Amino acid sequence: MVKTLRGLGIVIIVMAVILGIVSGYAYAPEPLRSYEDKEFLWSIAIMWWAGGIVSSILIFAFAHLLDYIEDMSRRLYEIENTTRKIHLEVKEP
Template sequence: MVKDETMDKILKIIGISTIILGFVAGMIAGSQDTYTPSKYLPGEFIKKEGIQWSVTLMWWAGGVISGVLFYACGIALSYLKMIVKYLRNIHDMYGNILKNK
């Protein structure tokens, strides 16, 4: 089982790697040759070479959006961990005073 202290780091690493992999996948998917049906010759296909920017940009956008969401969840867990640590310190300092009253 993964400790709670490392979950925020794991989410941040997943977020960064998702962005990087989305960029690489966009370059690979966008550079593939595509074949579209010919308007003038039935049954024939036209080969399109070069980078297909619409495919590339979709992969990039998906990678960035999902990566940012993972990274933001990691940051939120980091802040929650700091808040819990702060509240535990306050409870340790003032908890005994409140129990005695």
């Protein structure tokens, strides 16, 4: 689950960069003369990039949180097994 979320965060960053570039060119105003180049709208691109960065940071944070929870769960399972072994050893004699 943690690896999937980290991969999803990376995919979101890559897609935000690509969509920011495409949208910057797609929504730019048409030039007045045919020999002029179409401009790039930085505002649209920066909105896509900022949204992608914020979304991926939240997903990475959630993945990190789940990693900590899995680690705590594994440690508690080990403590439980150890206490059961000790309890059985004390009960037998």
